[in-house]
Amino acid sequence: MYLFFLILFSLPGHIGHSVQPAPHSPDHMLMSDTLPLDMAQASRLAALPVRCLQTEFPNKLNQVLGSEQEMGTPRQLHPAFFGCFDWHSSVHGHWMLVATLRRFPDLPEADQIRPLVQSTLSAENLAGELAYFQRASEKSFERTYGWAWLLRLSMELQQWEDPLGQELAANLEPLTRLIVGKYKDYLPRLVYPIRTGEHPNTAFGLSHAWDFASFTGDSVLMDLIETHAYRFFATxxxxxxSWEPSGYDFLSPCLEEADLMRRIMPVDMFRPWLRGFLPGLADPAFTLTPGEVRDRTDGKLVHLDGLNFSRAWCLYDLARSLPEYGHLRQIADQHMASSLPRMTDGAYEGEHWLASFAWLALTRAFPDKS
Structure with a gap:
């Protein structure tokens, strides 16, 4: 398959001319000057999941009931991940707190975070989460969005050079293995990619799974993701x-796809592929308007804050990977500036999840500090 696409991208018309990075202007320093990744920023963001991980209600269960006996409260059904309104937000809220402690061990909230995650991610609680996933009625529960965040949490715990991190990674290992198995079972059965700007987006789910597989050395999962990423997206x-965004998007289907193929393809294949898929990005004059949120108390409309963060992390990744796309960093900065100052406004509709998106985007903007 690699040889086929190497030949394809070598054909006339598929290779563009090199584009020089846009010159750095004073505006280009927007992020590092006014929206930094520092202890104060980390503390501001960490405060959100610290609060919501123990907040059981309101809650959206996304449950399929196989019988009357399968009903329960959020805490009964999900003893580890019952807070933050829904399961996946609780999972990535845990991820964000662990990632924050890895980067800032002396965070003022550390004395709150450590006992909190030790309590929620206990072996007993995670055994309950595993049992839920083993229900016959829940084969597709959180596919693949929640799966992706679970693998990222597992990876973060394994990377945390702290006895607590290793303890919690071991507690999570049975559920991690189950999710990896679900990916391996699901991908060969998925005939077409899901290109939505919300939770089921295939490219997003594969990107996080690829990062996990690369970190853990799971060559079987890596080969599977590579095979199906090429099948779905390579042509x-x-x-x-220009059709984006839709009104409820928190992911950019086009940019998430590009960010996946950036991971999968060798750079000599990815460069012409990107020019063919998103030709406008190579132009130093390229612009992209951040999503506008008019009502942050509406749980769907506030998705566009998340879109601004997810666009930003894709653009930062592309700018870092291909020097001629360096001008995309300024566009990413503009997206961050549009939403980061406004996300802690007291509206739970955004506060229960946006800190994780903001944190991921910030760490892509400043990867050298990871």
Whole structure:
């Protein structure tokens, strides 16, 4: 398959001319000057999941009931991940707190975070989460969005050079193995990719799973993701970025796809693929308007704050991977500036999940500090 696409991208018309990075202007320093990744920023963001991980209600269960006996409260059904409104937000809220402690061990909230995650991620609680996933009625529960965040949490715990991190990674290992198995079972059965800007997006789910597989050395999962990423996306051309966003998007289908293929393809294949898929990105004059949120108390409309963060992390990744796309960093900065100052406004509709998105984008903006 690699040889086929190498030949394809060598054909006339598939290789563009090198584009020089846009010159750095004073505006380009927006992030590092006014929206830094420092202890104060980390503390501000960490305060959100610290609060919501223990907040059981309101709650959206996304449950399929196989019988009357399968009903229960959020805490009964999900003894580890019952807070933050829904399961996946609780999972990535845990991830964000662990990632924050890894980067800032002396965070003022550390004395709250450590006992909190030790309590919620106990072996007993995670055995309850495993049992839920083993229900016959829940084969597709959180596929693949929640799966992706679970693997990222597992990876973060394994990377945390702290006895607590290793303890919690071991507690999570049975559920991690189950999720890896679900990916391996699901991908060969998925005929077409899901290109939505919300939870089921295939490219997003594969990107996080790829990072996990790369970190853990799971060559079987890596090969599977590579095979199906090529099957789904390798021949895509002229992605309709101008059609985005939809009103409820928190992911950019086009940019998430590009960020996946950046991981999968060798750079000599990815460069012409990206020029064919999103040709406008190579232009130093390229612009992309951040999503506008008019009501942050509406749980769907506030998705567009998340879109600004997820677009930003994709753009930072592309700018870092291909020097001629360096101008995309300024566009990412603009997206961050549009939402980061406004996300802690007291509206739970955004506060229960946006800190994780903001944190991921910030760490892509400043990867050298990881």
């Amino acid at each position: 895509d051309r002229d992605g309709p970025l």
